[in-house]
Amino acid sequence: MTLANLSPEETAVAAANLAFYRALEARELSAMDLVWSRSEAASCVHPGWHRLDGWQEIRRSWENIFGSSRPWTVSCEDLRIIVRGEIAWVSCVEVIRPFGSTRADAAARMQATNVFMREEGGEWRMLHHHASASPEDESEEESIN
Amino acid sequence: MTLANLSPEETAVAAANLAFYRALEARELSAMDLVWSRSEAASCVHPGWHRLDGWQEIRRSWENIFGSSRPWTVSCEDLRIIVRGEIAWVSCVEVIRPFGSTRADAAARMQATNVFMREEGGEWRMLHHHASASPEDESEEESIN
Numbered sequence: 001m002t003l004a005n006l007s008p009e010e011t012a013v014a015a016a017n018l019a020f021y022r023a024l025e026a027r028e029l030s031a032m033d034l035v036w037s038r039s040e041a042a043s044c045v046h047p048g049w050h051r052l053d054g055w056q057e058i059r060r061s062w063e064n065i066f067g068s069s070r071p072w073t074v075s076c077e078d079l080r081i082i083v084r085g086e087i088a089w090v091s092c093v094e095v096i097r098p099f100g101s102t103r104a105d106a107a108a109r110m111q112a113t114n115v116f117m118r119e120e121g122g123e124w125r126m127l128h129h130h131a132s133a134s135p136e137d138e139s140e141e142e143s144i145n
Numbered sequence: 146m147t148l149a150n151l152s153p154e155e156t157a158v159a160a161a162n163l164a165f166y167r168a169l170e171a172r173e174l175s176a177m178d179l180v181w182s183r184s185e186a187a188s189c190v191h192p193g194w195h196r197l198d199g200w201q202e203i204r205r206s207w208e209n210i211f212g213s214s215r216p217w218t219v220s221c222e223d224l225r226i227i228v229r230g231e232i233a234w235v236s237c238v239e240v241i242r243p244f245g246s247t248r249a250d251a252a253a254r255m256q257a258t259n260v261f262m263r264e265e266g267g268e269w270r271m272l273h274h275h276a277s278a279s280p281e282d283e284s285e286e287e288s289i290n
Contacts, residue, residue, distance in 0.1 A: 041227045043236055045256050050279060051223065051236055078196065082186045082272070087232040089260060089273065091188055091196055111190050113258050113275040115234060127227075128234065130258040132277030134195060 010081045013088040016116050016124035017076070021094070025074040027066040032059065037117055037125035045130040047110055071099035088124065090114040093134055109134040155226045158233040161261050161269035162221070166239070170219040172211040177204065182262055182270035190275040192255055216244035233269065235259040238279055254279040 006014060016035070023031035036042060036055055044058045045051050046065075052058050073096075080091040094110040101107075115128035151159060161180070168176035181187060181200055189203040190196050191210075197203050218241075225236045239255040246252075260273035 043225065045236075045258070045277070048278065048280060049256075050238075051225075051256060053225070080188065080196075080198070084232045084262065085230040087229045089234075091190075091273070091275075093195075111194075111196060111275070111277075113190070113260075113273065115258075115260075117229065128236070128258065130236075130256070130275055130277070132190070132256075132275070133193065135193060 006081070007083070009083045009088070013081050013083055013090060013116055013124050014079070016126065017079075017081075017090045017092070017114055020114065020126055020129075021074050021076050024094075025072065027069065027071070029059070029063055029066060032062050035126050037119060037127050039117070039125075039127060041127055043128050045132075047131050047133050073097050073099055086118045088116045088118075090116070094131060151226070152228070154228045154233075158226050158228055158235060158261055158269050159224070161271065162224075162226075162235045162237070162259055165259065165271055165274075166219050166221050169239075170217065172214065172216070174204070174208055174211060177207050180271050182264060182272050184262070184270075184272060186262075186272055188273050190277075192276050192278055218242050218244055231263045233261045233263075235261070239276060 019031070020035045023035050036058065038055050040054055042055050042058060043051050043053050044061065046061060052061055075095045077093045077095060082089055090113075092112050092114070094112050095107050096110065097107045110131040111134040113128070113130045114126060116124040117127045119125050164176070165180045168180055181203065183200050185199055187200050187203060188196050188198050189206065191206060197206055220240045222238045222240060227234055235258075237257050237259070239257050240252050241255065242252045255276040256279040258273070258275045259271060261269040262272045264270050
């Protein structure tokens, strides 16, 4: 998927997804406030964690992550966007590096599934985030394929 | 969420989700054939793996998993079902035990996000599966919440 080929709807979802990763990189809770849905259907699975349900619980987790983590840069690779009516989901690889690091092996790679809903006013808000550790390269994966 | 409180749509999605876990437990590729969408949007993230895109690639991975794995029992806990129009997603914890094992510590727990689409004929088919290792209990989790 290249960004040049996106439909207007896919572009809007890509922008919502980018806003999430900008909020993550900036470690700004106020930016996360704008990204997430207030729906009781909202849920979040951080890497290696159980699911958190509802915005209050999710917000508290970001507050604690941002309070305890060091500056990092975040980029997003292998993006795939599917839009069906008022729901969209994005699959991508999150690449998280300690700020200022140039070492390739310092980057953590996470496989992410992000679900968005188009809410009143037409804005796409995040309803579900599931991130999990991804292999650095395919040789690290178990042989299942 | 209790199964007694499900709407007819949620019940249909719960049944599609159950069919997936029965196919996984039975290690039957022909059952997986019935569960998954043939849409090019189909994608799958096995625990610790990169994303597989499209039914051919996904089917091959199940074939290899079923060919190399030993019998197991699979159950599904902490189920959450959200339906919005033609799209639904399920969040749950997969509990996978070696067949015949009674040891509690032999169970592997996976956090799963499953996306389903209602296709022509009204059948819910799996479009996306993302599973990742989940902690046995909360004391194993990093302190982020």
